[in-house]
Amino acid sequence: MTTARPTDLPETPLSEVLLAEPRGFCAGVDRAIEIVERALVRFGAPIYVRHEIVHNTYVVNDLKQKGAIFIEELADVPPGATLIFSAHGVSKAVQQEAAARGFQIFDATCPLVTKVHVEVAKLSREGYQFIMIGHKGHPEVEGTMGQLSDGIFLVEDVADVARAPVTRPEQLAVVTQTTLSVDDAAEILAAVKARFPLVREPKQQDICYATQNRQDAVKVLAPQVDVVIVVGSPTSSNSNRLRELAERLGTPAYMVDAAEDLQPEWLADRPRVGLTAGASAPDVLVQAVITRLKAMGSVAVRRLPGVQETIEFPLPMGLGNKSMAEFAAQRS
Incomplete structure (x- = not known):
């Protein structure tokens, strides 16, 4: 007599879960x-x-x-x-x-967002206009742009740079949403510098250390696995950037808000699973996903080396x- 295979198991048994480091709370x-x-x-x-x-x-x-x-x-x-x-x-x-x-x-x-606000206020008093690289409607962008009544222009992509209504290119500074894709922001910043060669950049980049570290960890993780699972809510900018980055690197990637969101078909013929979490996702959710992956057949969990955050x-x-x-x- 043949025993029916449980419907919540992938066709190909899982072999290993690789954990990105760092991941989760910043x-x-x-x-x-x-x-x-x-x-x-x-x-x-x-x-x-x-x-x-x-x-x-x-x-x-x-x-x-x-x-x-x-x-x-x-x-x-x-x-x-x-x-x-x-x-x-x-x-x-x-x-x-x-x-x-x-x-x-x-x-x-977040003090790193406050740092951007302080920079905007300081340079505005010196007569600067601003280009802000970020996503329209995100509360961080609304907060930063709302530090000024005018003179700050949002760009979401390279095409927006050409349309920015800057009137003082000799007194122009650029600031960035802290949770962007590092690579996307660099591409947009290059376009800003090409159009406005005198633009003033921040003394330290605005994309926060945690966003940078988690994206760097995905760059290490994605080439070593068959699929990447990102723990994070749909509204989380930095979590979405992790999923997009893995896909850009050629690895299928999915985001889950909770362990029960994990779909067996995502893991079909993908025995090695990479797991990370956005900066707003607690470790309890990561552990719940690991428990579900073990129930689905994974035989080992291995933590990759990475930056240890002490801030x-x-x-x-x-x-x-x-x-x-x-x-x-x-x-x-």
Whole structure:
């Protein structure tokens, strides 16, 4: 008697899972989530957060269960409430409205995004216009462009560069969304420099260290595997860039928000699986995907060598720098 093959197993048995290094949470995401959790401990629920604190469904749902309320309009926040700005940053107009409404505000903007905001403000006072390389509608782009009332022009691709209505090419600077594809940004920047030879570049590139490191890790991972799985939510820019990069390198790639999104047909005749995660995806989701891959037949999990990240960012004043356990105990 022949036993039927389970329908959730690929036709070709899996042999190995290769883990990219680094992957998952970056320092800015860790900091943003901890700000919300500490605010909940200190002030109690509800805590209001403008926009998703980071672009990950699991993280947002977990914080909702703990008492965070995510809003887009400040009119939805009651007077006297505690409000947190998301890791993506906000415009000057949002900052001013929030202050005028009298909220208690904690800013969870990633310090690397804040660095871009500071650079824009400084050079604007010196008379510069700006080209911003980024994706229209992304909250980080809206926050950075919203640092100025005018004189900053968004370009999403090389074709946009030719249309940028710059009027002061001798006083022009370029800034970049921190979560872009490194290669795509370099191509667009080359077009900017070709049209505007005097353009001022940042002293340090705006694409953050974590985005760079995770893309470099995929460049190492993709040639060694038959398929790449990226753990990340559809709204996550840096997760989408990882999937696109793997595909550009010639390796089929798919993104999953959770382990149950993994489809057996993706793994058919692809016994060696590469696994990574965007900077806003927690390790618990990666481990769940590994568990599902083992159930689907993988016999080994191997971690590739890579950069070890040690960067930490300080918390805002008023939320303390004790460990979360010490902080919670102190407030209880």
